[in-house]
Every structure is written in C-alpha cells, then in structure tokens.
Amino acid sequence: MEDPSSLLRKLERNNKRLKFLLKKHKQNNHLQHALILLSERASTVAELTLLYPAIHDILVQYLPSRSFYVVLQNQFTQALELSYFVDEKDGIAVPLNEKSHFSEGVTGHVFRTGNTIYLTKESMLKQTQKGSFKALGSQAEHWVGVPIYRDNIIIGVMVSQSYQVEQGYSEQQIELLEVMSLYLATAIERVKKRELLESEVKIRTRALMQSNEALNKEIEQRKKALERQQILFKISELATQFNDIDDVYQQVHHIIRSITFADNLYIALYDKHAGWLSFPYSVDEVTQYKPRPFAKGYSELVISTEQSQLIDICRANTLISEGTVERSKDYNKIQLATSWMGAPLKTANGVIGLIACQAYDHKYEFDYDDVELISFVSNQIASVLQTHLANQALKSSHQQLEHRVAEKTKALQQTNLHLQMQIEERKKIEQQLYHDAHHDPLTSLPNRSLFLTQLEKTLHKYQRHPEHHFAVLFIDLDKFKAINDQLGHQAGDQFLIWVSKAFSDCIREHDLLARLAGDEFVVLLDHLSDKQQAEDVAKRIIKVMQQPFCMKGTCVQSGASIGITYSNKRYHNIDEIIRDADAAMYYAKNAGRGRYEFYHPLLTAGTTHNKQIEHHHLSALPTHFRRTEVISMTDEPNTISLLDAFGEHPVLGSTNFDTLKKFTAEKAEQLEIELQLIQQVINIGNAQSQNLLFSCSLTILDNHAFSPLCRLLKSAKQPLCLLFGEVELRHASSQQLENLQTLADKGVFIGLNDFAKDRCDLAMLTQFDFKYLLLSSTFSKRVLQQQSYDLQLQGILAVTKLKNTQVIAKGPAILNFRGLLENHGIELFFGKQHTIGHEPALSSRQLSSASQETLSF
Template sequence: MEDKLSVSSKLAYQNKRLRALLEKYKQSHHLQNALIQLSEQASTVAELTLLYPAIHDILQKYVPSKSFYVVLLNQYSQSLELSYFSDEKDGIAVALNQSNSFDEGATGYVFKQGKTTCFTKQQMQDAAAEGLFKALGTPAEHWVGVPVYQEHNIIGVLAAQSYDTKQGYSSQQIQLLEFMSLYLATAIERVKKRELLESEVKIRTRALTQSNDALNLEIEQRKRALQRQQILFKISEIATQAKNLDDAYFKIHEIIKTITYAENLYIALYDKETGWISFPYCVDEFKENTQPRRFAKGYSELVISTEETQLIHPCRAKELIESGVVQRSAPVPKEQMATSWLGAPLKTAQGVIGLLVCQAYDNKHIFSRDDCELITFVSHQIAAVLQTKLVNQAIAKSHQELEFRVNEKTKELRQTNLHLQMQIDERKKIEQQLYHDAHHDSLTSLPNRSLFLTQLEKTLQHYQRFPEHHFAVLFIDLDKFKDINDQLGHHAGDQFLINVSELFAQCIREHDLLARLGGDEFVILLTHLTEPQQAEDVANRIIDLMKKPFYLKGESLQSGASIGITYSKKSYTHTDEIIRDADAAMYHAKNSGKNRYELFHPLLTQSIPAQTLKAQHHLDILPMSFRSSEIITLDEQQQSESLFEAFGEHPILGFTSFDILKKFASDKEQHLQVELQLLQRAYAQAITANVAMALVPCSGLLLEEHEFVLFTDTLNKQQGQSQLCLLFDEQEIRHACATQIKNLKTLSQLGYSIGLNNFAKDRCELNLLTDINFDYLLLSSTFSKRVLQQESYDFQLQGVLAITKLKAMKVIAKGPSILNFRALLDKHGLAFFVGKQHALVCSELPEVQATQSL
C-alpha cells in the first residue's frame, strides 16, 4: 500500500513538472512567434501609422489587449505624447484631450520608474490616493505598463488594460509585453528610416521629372526652329528652281503640306487697281477651280482688308455673317461648308498682293494657333517669291517681241547662276578647309595653339564676369618622346603622337578642349569646374593611361606624361599668364621625377635675388596681417562683435596654409618653427588689438609626441589679458592618432581654449564633440549652406546644437553666402555667423542665444 502511494506521488510530481515545462515551451513559442511577426511588420509596413495597429493585432493573439496604447517621448518638448490608442470604453477624443497629462498619470509613473508595473483597479486607486500619480480615464480592472528602451535610454511606455475582472495579466503575458517593448524601438527606427528613404526617392524623382520636362521643351523648341529654317530654305529655292508660276504654286503647296493640313488649298491674287480677285491655283475636293470675282465681303476679302491672318471656325463664321462683316452671294451646301478655315495675306513692300488659304471639311482637321503662326511665318517668304515671279511674268508679257532674246538670256543667266552657285559652294568648301587647317594640327587634327588661345581668352573673359564659373589649364609634356623618335624614326613618333591624342581625348568631357601646341606638348582647357579636384582627376587618368606600354613596329615603348595644372583665379588678366603658370608647374613635375602632375604655386615663378637666398630661407619671413570684420548676431539689440582675421602672409607663398607649409618646408622641424612663430605673432597682434579671445588655426603636427612639448612651452610663455583659442581642423582630428588625441585633451585639461574648425565639411561626426571638450565650434561653409537648402541637414544641425548646448560650446556658422540668409538663422537655431573663412581673432563672444525646439 505504501509502495502504491509512493508511485502515485512520483507520478503526480512528474505530471506537475511536465505541465510546467509545457507552459514554459508554450510561452517561448508565443514569444518567438510574436517577435517574428513584429520583425516582419517592421520590414514591410510603409509608415508608423500602420506599424502600431499591426503590433496591436499581434498582442491580441496572446494577451488581453483590446484596450492598448503606446506613448512615446517627444525629444523636442520632453513630454510624453500619444502615438497609438485603442480602448473599449474611452474614445480617441478622450485620449487626445489627455495627451498632455500622460506625465501625471500611471503611464508617466512607469516612465519615471523605468520598470514594468501592473495594477488592479483597487491598487491603482490606492496609488492615486497616495499621490504617486493621477487617475485618468475610465478605471480599468487590470492595467499593465511596460517601459520602452532604446539602448540604455527610456523613450516611451507600452500599456494594456482590461475592464473584465476575470481577465487579468499573468506573468507569462507580462513577460511577452516586456519582450515586445524591447524590440519596439528598433522596429520604430526601421520604419522611420524607410519613410525617410521613400521621401527622398520621391523628391529626387520629382526633380528628374521636372528636368526631363524642361529638356523636352528645349528639344521641341529647337526642332521647331530647325523646321522653320528648312522651310525658308525650300521657299528660297523656289525663286530659282521653279520653271514658271504654275510650278511655283505646286512647290508652295508641297511645302505647306509639310507644315499643316493642306489637302484643300488655294492661292488668290488681288489687283487693287481693277478690284478683282483671281485664283491661279486651287486644289479642293469639291471645286476643280474657282472663277475670278470682284472684291466683295467673303473670307478672302476679310484677310486682304485686315492684312492679318484669319482663323475661322463655325462659331466665328456665324458671328461674322450675323454682324455683316461677311456676306454670301448664294447659299452654300452644308457638306461643302468649311468646318475650319485658315487664310494668310501675301504682303510685300507694295502691299497685299493676295492670300494663301487652307481649309478642311467635315471636321477632318481643326486648325490651331500654331498652324496660324506657321502659315503667317511662311506667307511673307512666299509673297516675295510670287512677287518676283509676277514681275517677271509682267515683263515677259510687255515684251513679247523680245521673247526669244529674253529666253536665251534667261538660259544664260541660269547657267551663270548655277556656275556661280557651284563656285560659291566650292569657295565655301575651300574656306572651311582653310579655316580648319589654320586652327587645327595637321598631324593629330586637334585644335592648335591659335584656336586654343582664342578659346582660353573667351573663357577668361567669361570667368571675369562670372567668378563662380571656374576653369583649369593642364600643360602636358610627354616623357621620353625624343628617345622614341631617335630609336624608331619620326614616322613612328608621329604615329605615337596620334595614339596619345586619342587617349587624351578619352579623359575629358565633350565641352572641354584638348589642343596640341607643337612637338610633344599638349594643353587641356577644363571649364565649368566646381572644385580643383576635378582637374587633378583628369591628370590622374592621363597618367594612368600613359603608364601602360605602347606597341609600335612590334616594339613595346614606355612613355609618360608630366603635367602642370593651374586653376582659375582673379589675378589672371591675360592668357599668357595662365600658359606661363601651367608651363612652370609642368617643368616642376618633370624635374620632380616625371610621369606625375604638379599644381601651380607662386613659388614656382617667383624670382628671389641670390644674396637674399643665401642670407635667409624662404620660410623665414612670415609677417602677420589682420583684417577687420564683424560677427553678426540675430539679436538686433545686441551690438555686433568685433572680429579680426589673422593669417600668415609670405612674400612668395602669399597666404600661408598648412598644406603649403608641408609641401615647401624642407623638414618637419622647420614646419614646426614656422607654426610656433605664427602663433606668437597672432598672440602679439591680439594684444595690440585689445581683444579678449583670439581664434588661431593650428595643424595636427603640434599635437605629435615630441612637438607637443615645444608647443606647450610656447603657450606657457604667453602672458597678458588676451587668451588664445587653438583651432584644429576637423579632418585632421578625425584621422589623428591616439597620441594626438590624448595631447589635444591635455590642452583642455591644462586650461587652454581649443576649437574645432571646418566641422561637417564632408560628414557630420558627433562623437568628436562628445569625446573632446571644445570651447568653439566653427561649422564649415559647405554645411552652413546645405542647412539652408536641405531639410535633412537641419536634423543634423539640431543634433549638433543639442550636444554643444550640453557641452557649453559656442557655435559659429561661416561662409560668404550666408550673409544673405540672416532671416533663416533663427529658425535653425544659429545665433552667430561670419562671412569669412580664414582664421579668426574676435572679442569674447557672449553665450549663444540659439533657439532650439527640444
């Protein structure tokens, strides 16, 4: 008996354990299915308004959630706002009215506590009585709220409630809600990104459509202009090619057929002295010919009297007849009445000599304003041709006795005209060939020096009027060309030049100009450039092509190209200066190892006396110059801040930059000395100008391990009321090594003011602002301009302003065009800007009063 009880208790225990495992696996299965469905919805729905109902549908399968809502934190107002609401008792209006009170209710309590909370009706009333939160809406029998996290930050609350006393929430159901909330933030982010992508695609599609419409319109206009030109040529040919008036009428009819509907056409002539209208040419589906008549009140007379083209449809015809302007001598059968009539006067210097008429019956064609415009356009040329023919005919009739002699003379004139036409055509061909030969290289057929200089002169004049339309000149000299001539002969050298010219032509755009100056020298004119890098890209393509071997006469030849590049600048006044600078850069490339390119710099052409070179190095004299400007704030009651530009100006290098120093300084030590000297002079000038803060650019070299010691020693020696803010370029800091970043942070820890210059020039990296304590942030001119043009960049700017406000950084927007957009600065939260792009020395800036909608 005891054994039976023992076995029974074991079986009961195992059954209980199996039920627990079954419930556990069932719960896991529910969780897995719910998360898979949530992931599928996040990948498929197009917008957030569809995501929340889909989540609700998923929850209703596993949790009592007919009453369900989602509340998320508004990052700008820092308040909880309703994103989705569905309730059995309370309508949507109740939820909207209470949208501003979620912070005070149970939802706000869960958001503040940051953990899942479950209440019964009595527990919620007790908690409200204790003052933990306010009771809002219809009391529920069971209520559960789960916080929604994004990484480690809570961004909202997911809540479900039941009005049934028997339908509460089990621990497994609450666990399911918690798992759903964990993946909810990720799902929302995915849908938002998809919405943004679709929006950008629509914007770009709309822009492309508008561009295509404009292009199609331009093509249509050009086609129309070409059509008119061809029509004029054909009409002009009638004067010499038509045998007689009948032939001229027939040819005119053929031309009109190419313009518009002309199955029914007649040409009428008007004799003002006799008052008669004749119809020498008539093609009509109802009339074989039209008899002459006296001037009366018909459609034709209306065209002649008004001397204007007339377009008549049935409605206008009725009005003309009712007003008495047009009168019919006899009724016209309905089937023979024109449903669309178009007549144009034939006007000459002596007046109207007739008219040209096209008409359609039974609505086979409806003439439009375009038809009217075209007929008017050609009628003047036709009138001139017919006037000539009529005069010739009158002369022929008045001199019948001389008909034979006139005919003979006419034949001679025709022969002469044909001969002259042939001579003219031949001369045009010769002139075109002479022009081509005078402006093109005979070997490669490329433009020669004369044509290139002419085009360069036009480009320079255009640039002087429109400085934003930049250009560049590439001077190319082939390497080892003399060796090719010496080894294989001049014929092979000529073939090599032809092959090279074809390769160069593949490296440029259609509107760019490639020319051969002579020998193995070529030049390229690049226009419509947006940045100097484009000219360097062309040079790189040429150099890459020239690295490949050439095969001539069965031999493999290795050549190369030395290229000099000069970019457009305001100091250029003559083409000789441009060619000179490009040539100087080319020789510098050839002397630096060949098969490479060099950008022009004044150092390449500057002549320095030999005694001066012996006495000092070209980087020894670096005077500091300051220019007065202003920094503008949006607060009109606040005075503009005093601003100065400080930058080293070398007598040879001009305005110095760190890239130029790296290129022309003989070693790193000399570069460091020049920078420290610039720093000392900027400090001295700032004290002289009596400013409290001087913003001075510095390179990443000063942050390297050994140079940093000299750098800090120099800073420690500076004394006075003015302080230096050390500006480091964002691109250099982004690629800086660990030692440089450590030293930069050390500067801030030592109490020195540091700033980040040209921020977000090509991309916006917010981690730089969070990792390093900068005092000043100078936005790049490119980013400042894009903020005013594209909404997506405004979102990035708001993120920057949020971080800088927390870090107490001063933000300055810069760029030459930003002065035109002061009214928009308040909208974007920027209070300070400057129209210069060099290093700055300014008085102490007040705190930025930027309006931020956070």
C-alpha cells in the first residue's frame, strides 16, 4: 500500500500542474477573445478616432488601463505624435505642451530600444537619475510600454499605466499588451484604407454630379438651338413654298405667335427716298394702320436706331419728355399700348422696315427674352421679305438662303450627333448607377431593395391571378463565423462569392436570388404549381452546401438553414412574407441546422395547449431589462437611465419586445404586456430610487387603455418618463393626442424618442411639453459629418431651451465621440448598458382592477 504522505505529495504536484494549465488556458482564452474583438472593431469602425477607444475598451476588461495612450511616428517629420490619450491625472494638456515630450521621456526610450519595458515608480526614478530618460508628467505607480511593429519596423508605442500601488501588471497582462500591439498596425492600416476608399467614392460621386449638371445645361442650350433651328426651317419655307406676299406675311405672324404674345402685330416697310411708312400687314384689336410720313413714333425710333426697342408706360413717358417721341394731336382719343416691342428688318441694303407687337390693358408684359426672340426672327425674315418684294434679286437671295440653311443644317446635324453621343453616355452612367444601387458589391447579386421591389410586384400579381403561386426561401449559412475566424475575412468573402454562384446553379433563370446582409440570402420562386417545386430547390441548396469549402489548405464544413413561405391569400404585404420565412428559418436552425422548414401558424407551437400559449403569448416569455445610463459632460452625478425590455423567445432568443410584438396578432395581448412592462419599470424605479425613461407605443393612449395606465402611474414614487416614437406620433389619432396632453397637464413626464431620424420637424417639439428629447443615432452621426445638420441641431437646441426640454444624444459612448458632439452644444449621452434580471409581471386580476380606475393624481 502506498504511503499516504507520498500520495499527498503526488496529489499536490498534480494539483499545482493543473492550476498552471488552467491559468495558461485562461490566458490563451483572454488573448484569443481580445484579438477577435480587435478584428471586429477594425472591420466595423469608420475612422481611426473610433478605433483607439474601441481597443481601450477591450484592454480595460483584462488589465488596469484606465490611463492609456498610443504614440505613432510621423513618417514625414520622424517625430513621435499622440494618436490617442486618456489619463486619470494629466488629461490631454501635458503631452501637447512640448513638441519633444515623447522622444525625451520613457515613451521615447521604449521606441529607441524596441523592447517592452515595465517600470514601477521606484525603478522609474532610478532610471531617471541615471539619465536614461526624463521624468515627464505625473509619476505612475506602474508603467508598461510596448513597441508597435509593422513589417519588422517599429512605428510607435502603446502605453498603459496605473496610479494605484495595488494595481500592478502581471506577466500575462504584459503578454496581452504585446500581442495586441502585434495586430494594432494591421488594424490601423485596414481602417485607413477604408477611410481612403470612402473619400475616393465621395470625390467620384461629386465629380459625376458636376458632370451631370454641366450636361443638363448643355442640353438646355441644345434645346434652344434646336428651337431656333426649327424657326429657321419655317422661315426658309417662306422663300420657296409661298409665292403670294400676303401669305408670307401671315406665315411670319404665325411664326412669331409660336414664340411670344402676338395678338396685336404689324409689319411696316420704310421707303427711305419718299420718307414714308406703309403697313402692308396688321392685325390689331384697337388700331387701324394707314400709310404716313416718317415722323417721331415708336416705329421711327426702331428704324432710325436700327435696334430693337422695348417700351413700357414708364419708358414711353421718358421718351416723350426727352422729345425722342412725339404724340399726335388726337392721341387722347386713342387707346395706347401698355407694352410694346419692335425689331428692325435689316438687309444688306439697310433697314427696310420693322416688325412690332403690342399689348393693351396690361394683358401681357414683354421682356428682353421676347425682344431677343423677335430680333432673331426679324433678322432671318428680312431677306425673305426683300426677296418677295424685289423679284430682280429672287435667284441670288434664294441661293444665299439655301446656302445658309445648308450650313446651319450641317452644323445642326453635327450638333445632334454630338448630343446623341452624350445622351447615350449619360444613359450608360445612369444604368451603372442603378445597378450599383440595387446589387450587392461583393457577390453582384440583387440586394434587399431590388428583392423587396420584385417581391411586391409578385405579390400584387398573385393577388390578381391566384393561380400563379410563388415561394420565398430565407437562407442563413451555418458556421459562417467559424470560416471568418479560421480562414480570415478575405476567405469569408470568397466563401460568400462561391455560395452565390452555387445557389444560382440551383434555381431557374427567371427566379431571383438576392443577398440581404452578411450570410443571409433569399430566393424568390415564381410560376409554381405546387410546394414540391420549392422543396426541390431547398434540397438542392442543402446538398450543395454539404460540400466543404477549402482555401489555403484548410477545409471548413458549412451548411444552410432554410425557411420557406408559400403564397397564401392571407398575405397582404411583403413584411408578413419575410417575417414568416424568417421565423421558419429560425425553427430550422434550432431544429438541427442543415435543413428546411415550411412556415405554418402552429410551427412554433408545442403539442399541448399550454405549450402553444407559452410559444405564442408574450406574457409567458421570461423577461429582463437592459439599463442604459445617461452620462453628463458636466460631471454631474447620474440620476437618469433608459430601460429596454427583452423577452427570451424559444426560437428568436433574447429579443426586444418591439420585435416580438410583430409575431403576436392579438392587439389586446400586446396592450396587456405593455402595461405589465410599465408596472415592472415602476417597481424598478421605486426599489432603486432611479429616474427612468421607458419607450411605449401609442396603443396605451387609447381610451380603453388610458385608465389602467393612469392607475399604474399613480403608484410611481420616482419620476418615470414615457417615451413615444416620433414617426408613430406623426400618425397618432386625435384621441391619442388628447390623452397625451392630459398626461402632460397632470405632471406626468413625457418624451420624444428617436427624433430626426428621417427629417427634422421642429413644429412637433412645440406641440407638447416634452421632458426629454432623444436624438436618433443617425442624426447624431450626420451632425459630425455635414454642416447642414449642425444648423438643424442648433434649431433643435434653441426650441428645447425655450421649452425646458433636455436633449440626449444616441451613439457610441466613447470620449472622442462625446467630445465632438459637445462642441455642437450636446451635454447628455447614453453610456454603458447593464442587464437587470427577470421581473414579476402583473396578473390578469391586477390588470382588471386597474382598468376600473380613472385618472386621479
């Protein structure tokens, strides 16, 4: 029998070895998790200012790094420059006061040596006294500096420091910093390339828009040229198709009427030797024109100046006062024109007359565009009129006109050819833009927008022709994350391309395959006669996904979980079809993956009545709340939090109740659950002495729900603010708006949620006395990118200041982001989230009792 003491020592050695292996496994797990988080952040953040805080958040989980900064070498000046800095004591001022701060301090020492250095306060003082580096800034109790390498060349230093004596750094924590630094340079390059790509896309888009504007202007100019060319064609016809001079006058009137107001028009001819004006053609509702000696009228002014004239009442009085124009003795008996214009008929031999148009009683006011047009016409028809008046010059005038028409026709043809080429080029650009907007850039498959458009057309067709059945296959790839983790994101992209080609081979030519997002695909099958055809396609897809995907010598087995919805008369919109297909897909995935399931109303129900209620009634789902704290940039203590309710659905998992309500058709059940949630929020606020914000639907403002709501609010000991969505509030009924105003009048806090997501409606802010206004994360991001949205924000802040409304911004809760928004006038932000455990719900008896109460505060 073995000695007990020997056995005890053996067990102690085994226990010591197991502890060592457990510690090593835990360290490896921390390293792997940190690297996965770093890769995800590098793939999702849009700019470097967001990458460094994300890395900082990862490190805080594993080591004391509340004081953390990153220094990179400027490739042009070779100086060490600060890229990110967070410090408990020094803040941001110390590193920026001295240009050589980092090169002379311990950070520069790490950069020069290229080695990881861990110093305590005592060892740092000793190194400083030896002259290894200068002591700059507040002295930390523990300091760790890790060099950052790219292609075996050091490019910067990553530093973490602690001001607490008891918070030192272990070897495992230092190893974590070293591993993070190895991947930091690659992450920085990925984010920089993404920024450069987005910038290039914006520049090309702006250039394309400018090109389109220039093209539109040129098209307008071409249209004007074409219109004038048409006038030239009509005028050229006067010389060849009409022998009678009276017909020529009528055609001239017709041409001028097509370009301007010409109800009152006359043509006058000037005999320079006789000094007379004759009026061979006139159409006027007031004046009868007869030959007269050359005098000082409007017509004589045009002929003597050889220029077109535009005369209104004001200019007429001026010309009379100057003596340029003289009235006849009986002009008081004549109704005078309120607007008049005339253009000279110029030929090679001089001015032979004029064309004039006029309007009475301000019926029309001529402008300089009209004058330009009539001048253009008069210059063209003068030679034609002279040709008909002088038969001797008929042949020469005709030849000159034909020559001019031929030249202009040739020029027009060339212009038309050039314009046609530009139009064709623009069509190609528009087609390319349409294709890019409706197709996935990676797989070139139709995207969500194009798929939903085609699905809506198919649904409308089925509603008109019920015999034309269709089916939708919602496909989710199994183990896609494992491919990204094992082979990298580039391999993941290649896998998606391979999948898209494989799926295309499984369907018919007229069927539609689209990529919705990530690893989600969808197929629209049209012209089906039975469900078996949809099953056949699903089987082919599952079979092809059984093939392993190999790259760089590594093979990964994936699969596909498919949910199928078949055409049904109960479908009235495409959202219902997508919802049911998605539910069927989740059922297939939870049932073992690599399979397909048809949607059925009882698909998620159990075998008993109780299980059916459990799966289909939200009241039976385990619930919990997620708390998001509101942070003030003025360092005031936090007293406000936002609560979001989540339910543990047997198929969908942990999902917020706004999503779960989509799977519940009973409106009464939704209202019951919402009142239960409000009661739970009140209980949390009373127990924890917190001012809470909670998002509600307008259903609780209906008359049959308003009394129970008031009863619940009466039990609140802490202030509770009910948030209502901006989009839903736009479509509220008059009764709902009246009940909302009643809540505000009785002192209940109300708020506006997700404001300015698609438009900024300042009028809505003045309609009620909102206690809080939650800006949408989309609007907050646009404020930082476009100046026009900053102007909208200033308008919001001005109105909310007058209404004493507090504005809270949604977005990533990081210092850089909040600092940028603070410069625009925002002081409140959402911080980190915390999960609150399951809360008891109201019973049906409590709800019934509450429904008997009325509003009484």
